[in-house]
Amino acid sequence: MSYIVLDTDVASNILRGRLVDPLRSRLTGQSLCITFATLGELTMWRVIRDWGPRRLAAYESWRHEVIVLPYDEAVAAKWGEIQGNAHLRGRPRPQNDTWIAACCLANDLPLATFNTKDFADYAEYDGLRLIGTDSQ
Numbered sequence: 001m002s003y004i005v006l007d008t009d010v011a012s013n014i015l016r017g018r019l020v021d022p023l024r025s026r027l028t029g030q031s032l033c034i035t036f037a038t039l040g041e042l043t044m045w046r047v048i049r050d051w052g053p054r055r056l057a058a059y060e061s062w063r064h065e066v067i068v069l070p071y072d073e074a075v076a077a078k079w080g081e082i083q084g085n086a087h088l089r090g091r092p093r094p095q096n097d098t099w100i101a102a103c104c105l106a107n108d109l110p111l112a113t114f115n116t117k118d119f120a121d122y123a124e125y126d127g128l129r130l131i132g133t134d135s136q
Contacts, residue, residue, distance in 0.1 A: 003031045004131060005069065005104050007113035008038045008096075012045075015062060023112060023132055033067040033109065037099040069103045078102040082126050091121050101128050 004027060006014070011034055013019045019027075034042075046059065069075075079102035086093050093101075101122040104111045110129035113119060122128040 003033055003067070003107075003109050005033045005035060005100070005107075005109050005111045006038065006066070007100060007111055007115065007119075007132075008034075008041045009114045010112045010132070011038055011042060011066075013114070015042075015059060023114075026131055027112060031067060032065070033069050035069045035100045035103040036071050037096045037103070039063075039068055041096065069107060069109075071099075072106075074106040075099070075102050078106045082122060085125065086121055089121070089125070093118070093121065098122075101126070104128055 006027075010019065010023065042059070046056070051059065079098055082102060082105065083093065083095075083098045086098070097118050100111065101119055103109075105122070105126060105128055110131050111119060112131045114132055116123075116130050116132055119128055119130055123130050
């Protein structure tokens with residue numbers, strides 16, 4: 001069994017029951033992970049959108065089935081390195097995307113995302129492995 005990190009967009013689609021093939025097939029039987037940044041984004045959406053009891057219960061159940069990759073010194077150093085290099089290339093990236101990429105790179109794990117273009121620089125220059133498609 002392999003570990004795959006879910007970008008926030010993929011996690012959101014799973015939670016809403018909207019994940020379609022071929023990504024659903026690719027994730028079946030894998031150990032699913034999210035980053036601390038994705039946990040923060042999902043929590044923010046939960047608060048802003050005032051989820052009801054049924055949706056909260058489904059979220060909590062799902063949340064306990066995935067592994068949360070934590071922040072640590074290796075992730076912080078990788079974030080600084082890849083964000084700094086992206087800046088020098090003239091392609092600074094959004095902070096949360098960079099945290100997600102840094103978690104993947106520090107743990108040598110692939111990222112499942114619908115937004116491959118958002119992570120293309122990290123794939124090309126830093127070796128981030130991407131799984132996904134730009135369409136939902």
